[in-house]
Amino acid sequence: MDLPALLPRFRGRLHDPRTATVVGRLLGVAVLVCFVTGVVSHYLQEPPAWLSAHLPTRPVSGYRVTQGLHVISGTAAVPLLLVKLWTVYPRLFAWPPVRSVTHALERLSIAVLVAATLLELFMGLLNTVQWYVWPFSFRQVHWALAWVIIGSLLLHLAVKAPVVLANWRRRPTELREQDIEDEIDRRSLLLGLGTAVGAVTLFTAGQSVTPLKDLALLAPRDPDAGLQGLPVNRTARAAGITEEAVRAWRLHVEGPKPYDLTLDELRAMPQHRVELPIACVEGWSKSAHWEGVRIKDLLARAGLPDGARLRIVSLQRRGGYGVTEMDRPYTRDDLTLLALRLNGEILTPDHGFPARVIAPNRPGVLQTKWVTRLEVLA
CATH class of the missing domain: 1.20.950 (Fumarate Reductase Cytochrome B subunit)
Known part of the structure; x- marks a missing residue:
C-alpha cells in the first residue's frame, strides 16, 4: 500500500x-x-x-x-x-x-x-x-x-x-x-x-x-583523586559522623564471650597487612594497602574459632548500608580485616576512622566504614 x-x-x-x-x-x-x-x-x-x-x-x-x-x-x-x-x-x-x-x-x-x-x-x-x-x-x-x-x-x-x-x-x-x-x-x-x-x-x-x-578523560571518577590515594563516595559529614561519637567509640563484639575494645586495645592486637581493591558499583576501583585486625581473630576471641555470620553496624546516621551482613566465607578468610590503616596511614574520617571493613571480592558499598559493632547472627 x-x-x-x-x-x-x-x-x-x-x-x-x-x-x-x-x-x-x-x-x-x-x-x-x-x-x-x-x-x-x-x-x-x-x-x-x-x-x-x-x-x-x-x-x-x-x-x-x-x-x-x-x-x-x-x-x-x-x-x-x-x-x-x-x-x-x-x-x-x-x-x-x-x-x-x-x-x-x-x-x-x-x-x-x-x-x-x-x-x-x-x-x-x-x-x-x-x-x-x-x-x-x-x-x-x-x-x-x-x-x-x-x-x-x-x-x-x-x-x-x-x-x-x-x-x-x-x-x-x-x-x-x-x-x-x-x-x-x-x-x-x-x-x-x-x-x-x-x-x-x-x-x-x-x-x-x-x-x-x-x-580516562571522560570517566566520572579519577581513581587517584582522594585522601590517602583513594576516592571517597560518602564523607563522614554526609554520613552524619560526629566528633562526640568518635570520641566515645568502642568496638563491641557479640558471641559466646562478648567483649568491648577501645581503639588502643584494638591496635595492641596482632596487625595484618593486605593488598585489596575497593570496587564500587559506579564502576571505579583501585587497589590499596590495608592494615588491621583479622575478623576471624576478633571472632575467635569471642569464642567462634571458625568464623560466623555477622551483622556489621556502623556509626553512620545517614545514607544506605549503615548495617550490612557478612557470611562465613568472608569472616573466616585471612584477608578480611577490620582495617585501622590505609596505605601506611591511620584512616582519615572520610575513609572510616576509627575502623572499617575490607574483604576480598566484595562490593564497595559493603566495605562498611565507621564500624562500631559486630553482631553474630544465627
Whole structure:
C-alpha cells in the first residue's frame, strides 16, 4: 500500500535488515555482558539465603573485574543502540502501522524493548556520577528493567529469527553490484561506529582498568583523586559522623564471650597487612594497602574459632548500608580485616576512622566504614 503523502520517504540504503542484523550482533554482545555482570553484582550485594554461605572470596579482584565490565559494556552499548535505532527507525513510518493482531503484538514488544533499554542505559549512566533524579530506588528498578529487557529481547529474536538468519552472513558470490555498493557503505558505517565505541571505552575504562587511567578523560571518577590515594563516595559529614561519637567509640563484639575494645586495645592486637581493591558499583576501583585486625581473630576471641555470620553496624546516621551482613566465607578468610590503616596511614574520617571493613571480592558499598559493632547472627 502506498504511503500517505504526509509521511516521510526514506531513500538511504542502510536502513535495511542486513545493517540492522550486523549492528544488532554487536549490541547483543554488549547487552549480554552487561546483563551477566549485572546479575553477578546484584547477587554479591544482596545474596539470597541459599547463596549467602557460598559466595566466593577468590579471586580477590573478582568484583572489580565484573563491575568494571558491567559499566564498560553498558557505556559501549549507548552508541551501538543509537545506531541500531537509526537503521530501523523508518519502520516507525511503515503503512499501514498495524496489519494484524500478531503484528500489533510484535510492535508492542519492540516498544517495550526499546523503552526499557533506553531507560536502563540512561539510569546506569547517571548512576556512574551518583546523580539520582528519580524518586524511586535505582537498584531495584535497574534490576527489574534488566529482566524486562532480556525477556522482550528473547521474544523479539524469536519473532525476527527468519530475518536475522537470512541476513546473518552473505557470501560475496551472492552479492549483486548494488549489494556491493551497499556493503561498502555499511563497512564505512561500521568503521565509524567502531571508532565511537572504541573512543568511549578507551576514555572511560581507566577508572577501573589501571593501565588506562591516564586516558580516562571522560570517566566520572579519577581513581587517584582522594585522601590517602583513594576516592571517597560518602564523607563522614554526609554520613552524619560526629566528633562526640568518635570520641566515645568502642568496638563491641557479640558471641559466646562478648567483649568491648577501645581503639588502643584494638591496635595492641596482632596487625595484618593486605593488598585489596575497593570496587564500587559506579564502576571505579583501585587497589590499596590495608592494615588491621583479622575478623576471624576478633571472632575467635569471642569464642567462634571458625568464623560466623555477622551483622556489621556502623556509626553512620545517614545514607544506605549503615548495617550490612557478612557470611562465613568472608569472616573466616585471612584477608578480611577490620582495617585501622590505609596505605601506611591511620584512616582519615572520610575513609572510616576509627575502623572499617575490607574483604576480598566484595562490593564497595559493603566495605562498611565507621564500624562500631559486630553482631553474630544465627
